[in-house]
Amino acid sequence: MTKILRTLIISLFITVVVFSLTACNSDNAQSNVNGKRTIKIGYLPITHAVPLYIEKELEKSQSRSFHLELIKFGSWPELMDALNTGRIDGASVLVELAMKAKEQGVDLKAVALGHRDGNVVVTSHDIHSVKDLKGKNFAIPHKFSTHNLLLYQMLKQEGFTYKDVNIVELPPAEMPAALSEGRVSGYAVAEPFGALSVAMNKGKVLFQSEELWKHSVCCALVLRNDFIRNEKKLAQEFVSEYVKAGKKAELKDDYTYEAASKYMNVNKDVLHLSLKWISFNDLKIDKNAYEELRQYMIETGLSKNPPAYREFVDNSLIDKVK
Incomplete structure (x- = not known):
C-alpha cells in the first residue's frame, strides 16, 4: 500500500512539474490584455528608442490588434538575456549584440533601424x-x-x-x-x-x-523570428506603427519631448540638443551600410563570421508599410 501511495505521489509531482514548465514556456513572452495579444519589447532609456516611446503613447488614441508593453532594462546584457531566452518578443538594441546572438544560433531578425546618426x-x-x-x-x-x-x-x-x-x-x-x-x-x-x-x-x-562613418548602423529594432513567423499579421502591424511613430518623432516637437520624457529622465534642453543630432527618417536597413558594418566587425576582431544581410535583416515588414 505504501509503495502504491508513493508511486501515486511521484506521478502527481511529475505531472504538476511538467504542467508548470509547459505553462511557463507557452507564456514566456505571450500574454493578453482585453483579449489583445501583448507584444513585449525591451529597451534602455535612450534617445535612440524614441520611436518605440511614441508608438506606445499613440496606442491610447488608436485602435490596434495588439497591446504594446515596453520593458525597461538597466543594461544591454540583461536585455539580451531576455531577448535570447524568449521572455520578450523583440527589442531596440545595439545591432552588434543582436548580430553576435544570431551568429551564436539565436534566431533573431533586424526589421528596422532605431535611428540614423545621433552618436x-x-x-x-x-x-x-x-x-x-x-x-x-x-x-x-x-x-x-x-x-x-x-x-x-x-x-x-x-x-x-x-x-x-x-x-x-x-x-x-x-x-x-x-x-x-x-x-x-x-x-x-x-x-x-x-x-x-x-x-x-x-x-x-x-x-x-x-x-x-557615413550611414553607420547603430541601434536596430530586432524581433524574434518565431514571433514574426507565427504571428505575421501582428508583426506587420507593429512595424507599420513603429515606422509611423518614427515619422512623428522626426518632427521633434513638444509631443516628442513629452512622450520621450515618460521613458527617459532627461532635461528638456538636453533632449532638444540630443534630438538635434539624430534622425528617425527612413528606418529601413540598407544592405551596403550593413555590409560595411560586417566588415568593421571582422576587422576589429569582434566577429569572425557575422551574419550575412539575407540571414539577419528582414525588410519584408517595413517594405509593406504604406
Missing part, C-alpha cells in the same frame, strides 16, 4: 584632436557597439590603433560624471549622454558619427 564623440575641453587622446582613458558602453567601431574609425583615420588609448567599458549613464571627474578624457555613447556633458559644459563634441 557623438565627446571629450574634455583640453582635448583638441585625436592625438591628444593618446594614452588617455576613453569610454565605450560595450565592445559590441557602434560606439566601439566609431572609436576604431576615429583612431584609424589618424593613423592610430586601439592600443593607443585605454578603452574603458562604462554604463552610459556613468559617462558624463566620469568625464567631469577626469576619470576618462572622452567617450562615445548613445544619446542623451553625449548631449548631457555638452549641455552642462563639461565636455565638447569632437566628432559627429557621420564625420567618421
Whole structure:
C-alpha cells in the first residue's frame, strides 16, 4: 500500500512539474490584455528608442490588434538575456549584440533601424584632436557597439590603433560624471549622454558619427523570428506603427519631448540638443551600410563570421508599410 501511495505521489509531482514548465514556456513572452495579444519589447532609456516611446503613447488614441508593453532594462546584457531566452518578443538594441546572438544560433531578425546618426564623440575641453587622446582613458558602453567601431574609425583615420588609448567599458549613464571627474578624457555613447556633458559644459563634441562613418548602423529594432513567423499579421502591424511613430518623432516637437520624457529622465534642453543630432527618417536597413558594418566587425576582431544581410535583416515588414 505504501509503495502504491508513493508511486501515486511521484506521478502527481511529475505531472504538476511538467504542467508548470509547459505553462511557463507557452507564456514566456505571450500574454493578453482585453483579449489583445501583448507584444513585449525591451529597451534602455535612450534617445535612440524614441520611436518605440511614441508608438506606445499613440496606442491610447488608436485602435490596434495588439497591446504594446515596453520593458525597461538597466543594461544591454540583461536585455539580451531576455531577448535570447524568449521572455520578450523583440527589442531596440545595439545591432552588434543582436548580430553576435544570431551568429551564436539565436534566431533573431533586424526589421528596422532605431535611428540614423545621433552618436557623438565627446571629450574634455583640453582635448583638441585625436592625438591628444593618446594614452588617455576613453569610454565605450560595450565592445559590441557602434560606439566601439566609431572609436576604431576615429583612431584609424589618424593613423592610430586601439592600443593607443585605454578603452574603458562604462554604463552610459556613468559617462558624463566620469568625464567631469577626469576619470576618462572622452567617450562615445548613445544619446542623451553625449548631449548631457555638452549641455552642462563639461565636455565638447569632437566628432559627429557621420564625420567618421557615413550611414553607420547603430541601434536596430530586432524581433524574434518565431514571433514574426507565427504571428505575421501582428508583426506587420507593429512595424507599420513603429515606422509611423518614427515619422512623428522626426518632427521633434513638444509631443516628442513629452512622450520621450515618460521613458527617459532627461532635461528638456538636453533632449532638444540630443534630438538635434539624430534622425528617425527612413528606418529601413540598407544592405551596403550593413555590409560595411560586417566588415568593421571582422576587422576589429569582434566577429569572425557575422551574419550575412539575407540571414539577419528582414525588410519584408517595413517594405509593406504604406
